[in-house]
Amino acid sequence: MAVYDHGYKGYDGPLMPARSRFLVISRYGLREVFASRLFLAFFAFCFAWPLVLLGAMYLRYNAEALTLINLDSADLLDFVQVNTWFFQNLFLRVQLYLAFIVVLVVGPSLVSADLRNRAMPLYLSRPLSRTDYVLGKLVVLGVLVSAITWAPGLLLFAIQASLGGREWLLENWRVAPSMVIVSVVWLLCMSLPMLAIAAWVKWKPWARIVFMGAILTGTAFGQFYKEFYDSWLGSMVVAFDVTDALSASVFGTQGTVQMPEAAAWLAAAALASLSAALLYRRVRAFEVVK
Amino acid sequence: MSEEAPVIDLDGLGVRFGRHQVLDDLRGAFSGRAIGLLGPNGAGKTTLLNTLLGFYRPTAGTARLFGMDITAQGRELRRRVGYMPERDAFIAGISGVRFVRLMAEVSGLPPEAALERAHEVFFYVGLGEARYRNVETYSLGMKQLLKLAQAIAHGPSLLFLDEPTNGLDPPARLRMLRLIREIRDSGRARIVVSSHLLRDVEECCEEVLVLNRGRIATYCNLAEERRANRRFLELDLAAEREGAGSSFRAAIEGLGCEVAVVNRRRIKAVLPPGVEVRHIYASAIQQDVTIRRLDYKRTSLEDIFLQAMEGDDGRL
Numbered sequence: 001m002a003v004y005d006h007g008y009k010g011y012d013g014p015l016m017p018a019r020s021r022f023l024v025i026s027r028y029g030l031r032e033v034f035a036s037r038l039f040l041a042f043f044a045f046c047f048a049w050p051l052v053l054l055g056a057m058y059l060r061y062n063a064e065a066l067t068l069i070n071l072d073s074a075d076l077l078d079f080v081q082v083n084t085w086f087f088q089n090l091f092l093r094v095q096l097y098l099a100f101i102v103v104l105v106v107g108p109s110l111v112s113a114d115l116r117n118r119a120m121p122l123y124l125s126r127p128l129s130r131t132d133y134v135l136g137k138l139v140v141l142g143v144l145v146s147a148i149t150w151a152p153g154l155l156l157f158a159i160q161a162s163l164g165g166r167e168w169l170l171e172n173w174r175v176a177p178s179m180v181i182v183s184v185v186w187l188l189c190m191s192l193p194m195l196a197i198a199a200w201v202k203w204k205p206w207a208r209i210v211f212m213g214a215i216l217t218g219t220a221f222g223q224f225y226k227e228f229y230d231s232w233l234g235s236m237v238v239a240f241d242v243t244d245a246l247s248a249s250v251f252g253t254q255g256t257v258q259m260p261e262a263a264a265w266l267a268a269a270a271l272a273s274l275s276a277a278l279l280y281r282r283v284r285a286f287e288v289v290k
Numbered sequence: 291m292s293e294e295a296p297v298i299d300l301d302g303l304g305v306r307f308g309r310h311q312v313l314d315d316l317r318g319a320f321s322g323r324a325i326g327l328l329g330p331n332g333a334g335k336t337t338l339l340n341t342l343l344g345f346y347r348p349t350a351g352t353a354r355l356f357g358m359d360i361t362a363q364g365r366e367l368r369r370r371v372g373y374m375p376e377r378d379a380f381i382a383g384i385s386g387v388r389f390v391r392l393m394a395e396v397s398g399l400p401p402e403a404a405l406e407r408a409h410e411v412f413f414y415v416g417l418g419e420a421r422y423r424n425v426e427t428y429s430l431g432m433k434q435l436l437k438l439a440q441a442i443a444h445g446p447s448l449l450f451l452d453e454p455t456n457g458l459d460p461p462a463r464l465r466m467l468r469l470i471r472e473i474r475d476s477g478r479a480r481i482v483v484s485s486h487l488l489r490d491v492e493e494c495c496e497e498v499l500v501l502n503r504g505r506i507a508t509y510c511n512l513a514e515e516r517r518a519n520r521r522f523l524e525l526d527l528a529a530e531r532e533g534a535g536s537s538f539r540a541a542i543e544g545l546g547c548e549v550a551v552v553n554r555r556r557i558k559a560v561l562p563p564g565v566e567v568r569h570i571y572a573s574a575i576q577q578d579v580t581i582r583r584l585d586y587k588r589t590s591l592e593d594i595f596l597q598a599m600e601g602d603d604g605r606l
Contacts, residue, residue, distance in 0.1 A: 008414060008469075010478035011407060011445025015398035018365070024395045032383065118379040122440060125343050125373035125450075126396045127365050285345035 021128055025136025030143060033106050042105075043144070046098045050152040053091055054159065056080045061163045082160050082168075087175045088251045091153055096186055096243065099145045106144060107194035108207035110137045111283070116202045121285040130283045134195070134276075141191040149183040178251045185246060189239075189268050192275035199282035215239050235259040236267045295357030296321045297448065297480045298342065302351030305334075305341050305504075312337045314504045315351065322511070324474045326495035327484040328595060333501040335484040336376060339450050342482075343373055355448060369398060372446035372479070374437045376453040380425045387412060387421040390440050397444035404443070411439040415469060431462040438469065442479070449473065449481045455490050463490075470494045492591040500598040508598035512591065522587035523559045523570070524552075528580040538577040545569055558587070 016024075034040055059065055060080050080086070114120060123133055157176050161169045193214070198207040218237040225234030235241035241257045245264035248255030296319035305313040313334045327335045340346050342353055344364040353360045358367050381389050387408045394404035412421040415435040420428065428436060434457065441449060454470065455463045471494050474481050485491050491498055492512065500507040529535045539549050539557060546562035547570075559570070567584065574581050 008442070008473045008476045008478060009445070010447075010476075011399065011403070013403050014400060015369075016395075016400055018369075018398070021396060021398065024392065028384075028392050113382040117382050118375070118377055119381045121343075121345065121373065121375045122379050122381075122393060123396060124345065125368060125371060126393070126444075127369040127398065128396055129365070285343070286340060 018127055022132035022136035023139065025123075025128075025133060026139035026143070029110055029137060029140035032109070033140065033144070039105060043102070043148070046095070046102070046148040047152065049094050049098075050091065050148075050156060053086075054156060057082055057156065057160055057163065082164065084172060084175055084178075084251055084253060087153060087157065087172075087179060088247060088253060091156065092149065092179055092182060092247070095149045095153070096183070099149055099183075099186070100190060102144050102148065103141055103190045103194050104208055104211065107141060107191060107211075108198035108201075108204040110140055110198070111195050111279075112198040112202045112204050112207055115199055115282065120283065124285040130280060133283055134279060137195060138191055141194075142187055145187045145191070146183065149186075150180045153179040153183075174252060178247075181250050182243075182247050185250075185268055186243060188272045189242070192272050192279060196275040196279040196282070199279050232257075232259045232263070236263060242267045242271075295354070297325065297356065298482070299354040299357070300351070301353060303338075303341065303348055303353045304350030305337055305346055306349040312504050313341065316353075316506055317351075318499070318506060318509060320497050320499065320509075322480075322495070322497035322513070323477070324470070324481040324483065324495040324497070326491035326498040326512075327482065327501065328488065328491055328498055328591075329486065329501035329507070330599070331486060334504040335486075335501055336452055337504075338501065339373075339452055339482065339484050343371065343450065344368060370447040372441035372444065372449045374441040374449070374451045374454060376456060376484075378433055379437060380433065382426055384425065385422050386417065386425050386428070386436055386439075389425050389436070390443050393440040394443040399444055407443050407445070408439075411443050414442075415439045416465065430457045431459065434458055434462070434466065438466070442473065446479055449479045451481060451483045453485055454483060455485070455487060467493050488591045488595055498591065498594070500595055502599060508594065510591070510594050515594075521561045523561065523567070524583075524585045524587055525557050525559065525570075525581055526583035527555050527557065527574075528582050529578070531578055534578045538574060538579040541573040541577055542570055545573065 034043075057080070059069075060082065114123070120133075124130065154176055157172075157179070194207070194211050197211050197214070198204070201207040201210055218239060222234040222236070222238035222241065225231065225237075227234075235245065235257055236259075241259060242264050244257045245255050245259040245261065246268060247253075248257075249261040249264060298318075298320045300316040300318050303313060303316040304311070316338070327338060329335050337346065341348060342355060342360055344360055344367070348361065355367055355371075360367060381392065384392070387405075390408040390411060391401075391404045394407050395401060399407060409418075409421065412418050415438050417432060417435050417439065420432060425433070425436060434454065438451070438454065441451070451470065455466050458466055467490060470481060470483065473479055474494060481494070483491060483495055496511070496513045498510045498512055500510070527535055527538065529538075535554065539551070542559060543549050545565050547565060548560040548562075550558045552558060561567075561570075570584075571581065573579075
């Protein structure tokens with residue numbers, strides 16, 4: 001059916017593999033996300049802090065550069081201790097806050113418009129399952145969050161390992177997988193609720209407000225419960241407490257929150273499962289009114 | 291996928307939402323190039339389409355498209371199916387050509403082929419000039435054509451069109467019907483059209499399934515009906531001499547025609563196989579009779595539909 005030939009013709013050409021079909025949705029999603037210059041600027045800003053840390057690491061091992069900017073290497077060695085704490089708190093904690101903003105901005109636009117404009121029957125009348133659709137949208141958030149969390153984290157880790165030598169690597173090897181695990185768990189615990197809320201609310205600004213409201217309400221209730229009953233159980237509904245406890249569990253450090261590791265994992269699993277169930281209830285071609 | 295198998299094979303198909311039985315024990319095999327689904331609002335047409343597309347799970351029986359089970363082989367089937375939904379459906383914030391390209395890619399076309407097909411189908415449906423416009427700025431008629439474009443972008447073997455002429459002005463409606471007939475006649479895709487507009491279905495379908503209250507009220511093969519109608523004649527006569535009318539009737543009865551007399555000047559006749567209209571004219575000349583008017587009897591789809599709505603049995 002060439003442009004000049006206006007008759008109807010079928011398609012007999014090759015087809016892409018069915019397994020990777022969900023990546024089409026991710027590719028288009030990412031392109032739409034980066035069509036916004038404002039978001040692009042913010043995303044670029046997300047790399048500022050890793051660059052600052054990279055600079056500090058570089059200076060730490062470069063006496064000539066230190067002399068140039070009139071800094072004493074001993075002061076810097078004391079100030080910038082590149083260890084588990086550096087990656088867990090100085091790098092990953094800051095980046096996860098930025099990733100939270102990314103999820104808050106991008107998440108609702110991924111599904112709410114599709115549901116509002118009744119695009120689901122168009123997707124699902126094709127060889128694409130509801131899981132493929134959700135996976136495709138999740139990959140968009142996954143790529144964005146990974147790009148500002150564990151991916152630069154691993155880069156910093158590799159640079160530090162090359163500068164610090166074998167001894168440093170043997171002492172801190174656990175940092176690399178820990179950054180990946182914490183980032184992925186955090187991604188699931190934030191992205192799935194955001195997508196689920198966006199699917200139910202269908203309007204981007206409201207979805208963001210409801211998501212923020214849910215986090216703040218959980219935090220307020222959790223803090224009240226902790227204070228009133230003097231129990232760690234309140235932390236189960238405080239997103240940042242759960243993140244801290246999980247992070248401490250994975251990095252093998254002492255957490256700031258008094259909460260059993262198992263409880264933190266349970267809270268994260270419950271949140272992700274509940275969100276996935278709510279999301280699946282909404283991602284349908286048509287709603288059935290019984 | 292067997293091309294010899296019926297396009298749609300319903301095997302006791304039933305769908306229930308809560309306590310509401312929407313489709314009940316649908317049975318039948320349909321093989322036409324274009325199958326029409328007719329019925330009043332709420333008859334179950336859209337539910338049947340959605341069930342065939344795998345959106346709803348049957349609560350009883352099953353159905354097969356081209357011999358493939360809609361439940362067990364749903365994914366494979368959907369690769370070969372195109373769907374134009376009844377209501378507005380699009381992806382916001384992107385141009386028309388990008389939207390159709392995305393839909394073609396999701397159907398499995400490689401990106402370059404999908405882009406090429408998107409441009410082609412835009413020209414085919416007559417939206418070529420508007421393909422770079424944001425889909426949200428399209429008029430209602432353009433959105434209908436856009437929905438058709440995304441449904442055919444991947445070259446499906448079976449096309450489901452749900453109320454394709456909804457909201458179209460007369461020229462746009464004619465254009466849509468012409469496109470449907472063209473796709474049908476190309477032989478590249480079988481078409482299932484769901485509509486409550488009898489005229490639309492009559493103009494582009496060969497088989498018609500009339501649904502009422504979730505059941506099949508009647509089935510009609512329009513192509514055969516049209517052929518059969520060509521055997522029924524209604525004639526207005528003017529006799530040149532006394533008794534010519536009777537002898538003309540006797541003459542055509544002698545050809546094997548069944549004849550019924552309406553009045554002195556009007557008769558109805560059924561042509562047996564092998565007898566053509568020219569034989570009737572020849573007899574008229576021989577008997578000195580002038581045939582002032584000769585009509586083929588027409589049973590319209592409206593007659594069939596109304597008849598089906600009167601019966602309450604709802605079975606084929």
